[in-house]
Structure formats: structure tokens, C-alpha cells
Amino acid sequence: MGEFELIRRCFMQARQGAGVVTGIGDDCAVLQVPAGQQLVVSIDTLVEGTHFLPGTPPAEVATRLLGAAVSDLAAAAATPAWLTLALTLPRGDADWVEPFAAALAERACELGISLVGGDTTRGATLxxxxxxxxxVPAGQALxxxxxxxxxxxxxxxxxGDSRGGLETxxxxxxxxxDVRYLQQRFHRPEPRVMLAQRLRPLVHAGLDISDGLLADLNHLLEASGVGAEVERDRVPCSAALRRLYPQDAADWALSGxxxxxxxxxxxxxQVTACLAEADRLGIRLTEVGRITAEPGLRVLDGSGQLIEGLARGYDHFKEST
Amino acid sequence: MGEFELIRRCFMQARQGAGVVTGIGDDCAVLQVPAGQQLVVSIDTLVEGTHFLPGTPPAEVATRLLGAAVSDLAAAAATPAWLTLALTLPRGDADWVEPFAAALAERACELGISLVGGDTTRGATLxxxxxxxxxVPAGQALxxxxxxxxxxxxxxxxxGDSRGGLETxxxxxxxxxDVRYLQQRFHRPEPRVMLAQRLRPLVHAGLDISDGLLADLNHLLEASGVGAEVERDRVPCSAALRRLYPQDAADWALSGxxxxxxxxxxxxxQVTACLAEADRLGIRLTEVGRITAEPGLRVLDGSGQLIEGLARGYDHFKEST
Structure with missing residues (x-):
């Protein structure tokens, strides 16, 4: 059996999900979108050396990839359904692929998403x-x-936890x-799918924070044609991050x-209702600022003074088109 | 303006297509599948140095990428609708991206597919x-x-033309x-979307030939639980390929x-009806063999004798999962 045939078999063990008319193994997957629902799609890439360190265990690449990708569905308040995977490998390496495929299948199952197709190719960079x-119900995407x-x-x-995890x-x-907690936050993001769906009727706009709070809030402001003020001291940091990186925690929470x-x-x-809903799910939800007519994003310190010169971005090579 | 912002703007000029509720620029694209239709999806990867030569002009990368990807929709007899693009670049290089995006937009328009989202990242390998x-109408995927x-x-x-084009x-x-013709066949595949849709009611099974006739026909035979005989001398070669590579043409037509x-x-x-339909579209359609109860794939020479030892595959690093 060739190495790529082995890879194919690894992935073919993925669970066949709801709405999958024809899954892995034909030229295309054939899928049934439920009546009254709109389709929501997003594509995300991870590159070894850019988005994760060389030598990262394959299971952690799998959980990071799926967490980041499904988070975009959460950002739209969508229900996850199907996954396709384009995998470029330096070698047809079963020692890497088998634990990757196993972790992918397990995490996909937890997230309610099923692998329906893919393309495995050889290239110099993983x-x-x-x-x-x-x-989403028609017209209800966030x-x-x-x-x-x-x-x-x-x-x-x-x-900021993910940035802290990277630092460790x-x-x-x-x-x-604390180190284990931050590394788990880096390697195994937990997309807020259920929270987004519950809050959807209560909110005007939203997105997921992938480039850092300031960079992403700026995207939201630009799309909405408004501005905002954020109170730095209200931005929530974990105790683990504050203990390990007391000097950096606040900056990483804004821009990490x-x-x-x-x-x-x-x-x-609607804030009270949102906080109550999050509380029912056991998820922290924090008010950190307000939307203003004045355009642009301003960060205020504890005494309400504008903080100048804050880094806005995180990784300009990783912006989405 | 950062280089990746420029890239984003290049792609945002893509035409907004039918059924696109929310296109490029949000966390997800929101899409409306028409009532009574099933969704058909496929993902394809091209890697510089594996699937195209380093230095290939960006416009030719774009036409090759789209031709190969849309061909999978043709293989399912589906109508093309939407495209997402994950692009990993060694540099945020506007000199490369601008002609690539322009060619992609033009070819996408010709193929009736519209760019709805993507992710642009940095990595060592393009x-x-x-x-x-x-x-496809529900239940009608090929x-x-x-x-x-x-x-x-x-x-x-x-x-075999594409293999010939690569050789040039x-x-x-x-x-x-002749060289120009073969290179065009390599760089600008023409997916048989219309032909597949017209023939769909007349055929039992099908796929597109990406790994070579023998390798792909084997996939069809395995999926169908049958065998086949192919008559080598009936496999259609272009005059250009025969003129430039008389020694290799027949082999490349089988395995290129x-x-x-x-x-x-x-x-x-139904063969006569199929040939007539193809003739109306001006597309050559050729009978090259028959399906047998005996499993496996046999290639016969002009006197009906079995040809042994033919290469089956094309590129074992490029199989799809």
C-alpha cells in the first residue's frame, strides 16, 4: 500500500455526518443543506513555521486547525456541519498522519463537524x-x-492566553x-459556537478574535461605519496569564x-440578558467598551485617559482576504 | 497600505455572484443554495515545484488552478457557483498577486464561478x-x-496533451x-461542465481524468465493482501530440x-445519443473500451492482445483523499 493510500484510509474512517449524500472517495462530496437554512463557509490555512512551530505534535496541529476554522462558524452564529481538508506534506509520512487523522476525527466529532473530502499533496512546507x-436560518448570520x-x-x-501559550x-x-493551561489555550482553541447561537437574537454585530482584540474590533468598526472606546482595565485576562507574564498580560489581551x-x-x-445567557453556559462574558459615532478605536486607561501608540495588529501575514 | 491589504483589495474586485448573501470581507461567506438542489464541493491544491514549475507566470497558475478545480464539478455534472481560495505566498508580492488575481477573476467569470472568500498566509512554498x-438537482450527481x-x-x-505540454x-x-497548443492544454484546462450536464441523463458513471486514464478508470471500476478492457489504439491523441512526441503519445494518452x-x-x-450530444457541443467524444464482469483493467493492442506492464499512475504524491 502506498503512503498516500494509507493516508486516504486514515481519513476515510471519519464519521459520516448528517446531510452527507456522498462523502469521501468520489470526485466531489454531495451535500444536502436543510430547507430554510443558508450555507456558511470559511477557509483557514495553517503553515508550519508561520502559524505553529516546527515539530508541533500532529494532534495539536489538528486541534488548532479545527478550533480556528470552526471559530469562524461561531463568529457567524452558524451550526457546524462539514469539513474539507487540503493537506500538503513534505513526506507521505504515516507516523505523522495517523495521529493527526485520529485527533482530527475526535475533535471534529466533538465540534459536530464531519470530514467530507480533501486533497493530499506533496510540498516542501507542511x-x-x-x-x-x-x-444558519436564512437571514440570521451574525x-x-x-x-x-x-x-x-x-x-x-x-x-491573551494563546499569546502567552506561544511564549511558553x-x-x-x-x-x-499555568503553563499547561496557556499551552492548551494555544493548541486547542474552543470555538464559542453555542454561545454565539444563543446570543444571536440579542446582538447587532460580532466576529471572532483571531488577529487580536484591537485589530478585529477595528474590522467590526469599519464594516459598521462607527468607532469605539475600549477600557483597557476591563479587558479580561486569565489568572494564569497574569501570574506568568504580569508585564505583558494587558498588552497581549489587547493585541495578542x-x-x-x-x-x-x-x-x-440587552447586555444583562447576554450576560445571563453566557452565565447559563458557564462562559465568561465581559463588557469592555462602547460603540461611538466618532470613528476610530480608542483605548482608555483606568482614569479614562487615551492611551496612545498601541499596536493594532498581530501578524500582517495572516490577514484573511 | 500593507502588502496583504493590497492583496485583499485585488480579490475584493471579484464579481459578486448569484446566491451570495454575504461575500468576501466577513468571517464567513453566507450562501443560498437554490431550492431542490444539492451542494457539490471539492478542494484541490497546487504546490509550486510539485504541480507547476517554479517561475510559472501567475496568470497560468490561476487558469490551471481553476480548470483543475472546476473539472471536479464537471465530473459530478454540477453547475459551478462559488469559489474559496487559500493562498500561501513566500512574500506579500503585489507583482505576483495582481496578475494572478486578474486572471483568476477573468477565468472565474468565464467558468461561471465567483470568489466568495479566502485566506492569504505567508509560507516558504507557494x-x-x-x-x-x-x-446538482437532488439525487442527480454523477x-x-x-x-x-x-x-x-x-x-x-x-x-496526453497536458503531459506533452509539460514536456515542452x-x-x-x-x-x-503545436508547442503552443500543448502548453495551453497544460496551463489552461477546459473543464467539460456543459458536456457533463448534457450527458448526465444518459450515463451510468463518470469522473474526470486527473491522474491519467488508466489510474482514473481504475477508480471508477473499484467504485463500481466491475472491470474493463481499453483498446489502446482507440484512445484519442491530438495531432499536435503525435507530431511532437510520436514515441510517447500513446503512453501519455493512457497515463499522462x-x-x-x-x-x-x-x-x-446510449452511445449514439451521447456522441450526437457531444457533436452538438463541438466536443470530441470517443469510445475506447467496455466494462467487463472480470475485475481489473486490461489494455489491448490493435490485434486484441493484452499489453502487459503498463504504468497505471501518474503522480502518487497527488492522489486525492
């Missing part, structure tokens, strides 16, 4: 593109546009519970990137 | 993954399974009309790969 497909002046800006979870890999330190938390624009009178 | 989305004993095997166009790039020779022509299994009594 590169993975995942396209995710989901559904978009970046729609934020209104006076809205409050809410974020889920804690920010770049500058290794003794592994304790790869958080895969939600950033939402919510009418002031 | 890598492009295109996911194509199309529709599949690899379904070939029946006694069916005739038909192929569209001529085979690997071993350059004086450029004449990247032809992106259709291979169809058709009941004997």
Missing part, C-alpha cells in the same frame, strides 16, 4: 487548509456590520498548571491574537 | 488550495459508482503552433495525467 461549512452607536462591546472568555513554547519554562473568543456589539439594554 | 462549490457490465467507456477530447516546458524546443477530460460509462444503446 501546510493545512481547512474549509468549514455550517448553516455579521461584522450592524454595530450601532451606544452599543456595548462584549468579549467572551479571557484574552518560544521561551520554555518549568511546566506547571489567536484568542478565538467572540467580540460582540450589543444594545445597552 | 501553495494554492481552491475549493469549488456547485449544484458518481464513480454505477458502471454496469456491457457499458461502453467514452472519453472526451484528446488525452521541461525540455524546451522551438515554439511553434492532468487531462481534465471526462471518462464515462455508458450503456451500449
Amino acid at each position: 501546510t493545512l487548509s481547512a474549509q468549514v461549512h455550517g448553516f 455579521l461584522r456590520s450592524g454595530a450601532q452607536v451606544g452599543d456595548r462591546v462584549l468579549v467572551s472568555g479571557t484574552l 513554547l518560544l521561551q520554555p519554562r518549568p511546566v506547571d498548571a 491574537g489567536e484568542d478565538f473568543e467572540l467580540c460582540l456589539s450589543v444594545a445597552a439594554e | 501553495t494554492l488550495s481552491a475549493q469549488v462549490h456547485g449544484f 458518481l464513480r459508482s454505477g458502471a454496469q457490465v456491457g457499458d461502453r467507456v467514452l472519453v472526451s477530447g484528446t488525452l 516546458l521541461l525540455q524546451p524546443r522551438p515554439v511553434d503552433a 495525467g492532468e487531462d481534465f477530460e471526462l471518462c464515462l460509462s455508458v450503456a451500449a444503446e
Whole structure:
């Protein structure tokens, strides 16, 4: 059996999901979108050396890839359904592919998404593109546009952990519970699918935070034609991040990137309902700022003073088109 | 403006197509599949140095990528609709991206497919993954399974030209009309979308020829649980290929790969109707063999004798999962 035949068999063990008329093994997958639903799609690429360190265990590449990709479905308040995978490998390497495929299948099952097709190719750089497909009731996708002046800006979870997790890999330190927590946040993002669906009727606009809060909130502001103020001291950081990186925690929470938390624009009178819904799911949700008529994004310190010169972006080679 | 912002703007000029509720620029594209239609998807990757030569002009990378990807929709007899693109670039290089995006937009328009999203990343190796989305009336996708004993095997166009075109790039020779023809067949595949749709009611099974006639026909035979005999001398070669590579033409037609022509299994009594339909479209369609109960694929010479030891595959690093 050739190496690529082995790879094919690894992936063919993936669970056949709902709505899959014809899955892996033909020229195309044939899929049935439920009546009354719109299709929501997003494609995301991870490149070894750009998005993860060379030598990252294959299972962690799989969970990171799926978490990041499915987070885009969460950002649209969509229900995950199907996955396709374009995998470029330096070698047809079963030792890498088998644990990757096993972790991918397990994580896909947890996230309610099923592998329906792919293309495996040889190339010098390990590169993975995942396209995710989901559904929303017609007209109900959560978009970046729609934020209104006076809205409050809410974020889920804690920010900056993923950047902290990366730091523990770049500058290794003794592994304790905090280090493990941050590395898990880096390697295994938890897309906020359920939270987005529950909050969808209550919010005006939203997206997921992949380039850092400031960069992504800017995208939302541009799409909505508004501005915002963010109070730096309200941006939620985990205790682990504050303990390990007290000097950097606040900056990374604003600009660290790869958080895969939600950033939402919510009418002031809906904030309480949103917080209650998040509380029912056991997910932290924090008000960090407000939408303004004045364009641009301003970050304020604890005394309400504008902080100048904050880095806006995270990785200009990783912007989405 | 950053280089990747420029790239984003290049792609945002793509035409907004039918059924696109929200296109490029949000976390996801939101798409409306027409009532009564099933969604058909396929993802294809091209890697510089594996699938095309380093230094290939960007416009030719674009036409090759789209031709190969849309050919999978043709293989399913689907109508092309939407495209997403994962582009990994060694540099954020506007000199490369602008002509690539322009050629992609033009070819996408010709093929009736519209760019709805993507992800642009940095990596050491130029890598492009295109996911194509199309529709078929529910239950009408053309599949690899379904070939029946006694069916005739038909192929569209001529085979081996793409392999010949590659040879003219690997071993350059004086450029004449034949060389230009073969290079065009290599760089600008013409997916047989219309032919597949017209023939769909008349055929039992089919696929597109990407790995070479023998390798792909084997896929069809395995999916259908049958065998086949192919008459080598009936496999159609172009005059250009025969003139430039008289020693290799027949082999390349059987095993050359990247032809992106259709291979169809058709009941004997439907062959005439198929040929007439192809004739109306001005597309060559040729009977090259028949489906047998005996498993396996046999190639026969002009006197009906079995030819042993023919290469089956084309590129084992490029199999699809």
C-alpha cells in the first residue's frame, strides 16, 4: 500500500455526518443543506513555521486547525456541519498522519463537524487548509456590520492566553498548571459556537478574535461605519496569564491574537440578558467598551485617559482576504 | 497600505455572484443554495515545484488552478457557483498577486464561478488550495459508482496533451503552433461542465481524468465493482501530440495525467445519443473500451492482445483523499 493510500484510509474512517449524500472517495462530496437554512463557509490555512512551530505534535496541529476554522462558524452564529481538508506534506509520512487523522476525527466529532473530502499533496512546507461549512436560518448570520452607536462591546472568555501559550513554547519554562493551561489555550482553541447561537437574537454585530482584540474590533468598526472606546482595565485576562507574564498580560489581551473568543456589539439594554445567557453556559462574558459615532478605536486607561501608540495588529501575514 | 491589504483589495474586485448573501470581507461567506438542489464541493491544491514549475507566470497558475478545480464539478455534472481560495505566498508580492488575481477573476467569470472568500498566509512554498462549490438537482450527481457490465467507456477530447505540454516546458524546443497548443492544454484546462450536464441523463458513471486514464478508470471500476478492457489504439491523441512526441503519445494518452477530460460509462444503446450530444457541443467524444464482469483493467493492442506492464499512475504524491 502506498503512503498516500494509507493516508486516504486514515481519513476515510471519519464519521459520516448528517446531510452527507456522498462523502469521501468520489470526485466531489454531495451535500444536502436543510430547507430554510443558508450555507456558511470559511477557509483557514495553517503553515508550519508561520502559524505553529516546527515539530508541533500532529494532534495539536489538528486541534488548532479545527478550533480556528470552526471559530469562524461561531463568529457567524452558524451550526457546524462539514469539513474539507487540503493537506500538503513534505513526506507521505504515516507516523505523522495517523495521529493527526485520529485527533482530527475526535475533535471534529466533538465540534459536530464531519470530514467530507480533501486533497493530499506533496510540498516542501507542511501546510493545512481547512474549509468549514455550517448553516444558519436564512437571514440570521451574525455579521461584522450592524454595530450601532451606544452599543456595548462584549468579549467572551479571557484574552491573551494563546499569546502567552506561544511564549511558553518560544521561551520554555518549568511546566506547571499555568503553563499547561496557556499551552492548551494555544493548541486547542474552543470555538464559542453555542454561545454565539444563543446570543444571536440579542446582538447587532460580532466576529471572532483571531488577529487580536484591537485589530478585529477595528474590522467590526469599519464594516459598521462607527468607532469605539475600549477600557483597557476591563479587558479580561486569565489568572494564569497574569501570574506568568504580569508585564505583558494587558498588552497581549489587547493585541495578542489567536484568542478565538467572540467580540460582540450589543444594545445597552440587552447586555444583562447576554450576560445571563453566557452565565447559563458557564462562559465568561465581559463588557469592555462602547460603540461611538466618532470613528476610530480608542483605548482608555483606568482614569479614562487615551492611551496612545498601541499596536493594532498581530501578524500582517495572516490577514484573511 | 500593507502588502496583504493590497492583496485583499485585488480579490475584493471579484464579481459578486448569484446566491451570495454575504461575500468576501466577513468571517464567513453566507450562501443560498437554490431550492431542490444539492451542494457539490471539492478542494484541490497546487504546490509550486510539485504541480507547476517554479517561475510559472501567475496568470497560468490561476487558469490551471481553476480548470483543475472546476473539472471536479464537471465530473459530478454540477453547475459551478462559488469559489474559496487559500493562498500561501513566500512574500506579500503585489507583482505576483495582481496578475494572478486578474486572471483568476477573468477565468472565474468565464467558468461561471465567483470568489466568495479566502485566506492569504505567508509560507516558504507557494501553495494554492481552491475549493469549488456547485449544484446538482437532488439525487442527480454523477458518481464513480454505477458502471454496469456491457457499458461502453467514452472519453472526451484528446488525452496526453497536458503531459506533452509539460514536456515542452521541461525540455524546451522551438515554439511553434503545436508547442503552443500543448502548453495551453497544460496551463489552461477546459473543464467539460456543459458536456457533463448534457450527458448526465444518459450515463451510468463518470469522473474526470486527473491522474491519467488508466489510474482514473481504475477508480471508477473499484467504485463500481466491475472491470474493463481499453483498446489502446482507440484512445484519442491530438495531432499536435503525435507530431511532437510520436514515441510517447500513446503512453501519455493512457497515463499522462492532468487531462481534465471526462471518462464515462455508458450503456451500449446510449452511445449514439451521447456522441450526437457531444457533436452538438463541438466536443470530441470517443469510445475506447467496455466494462467487463472480470475485475481489473486490461489494455489491448490493435490485434486484441493484452499489453502487459503498463504504468497505471501518474503522480502518487497527488492522489486525492
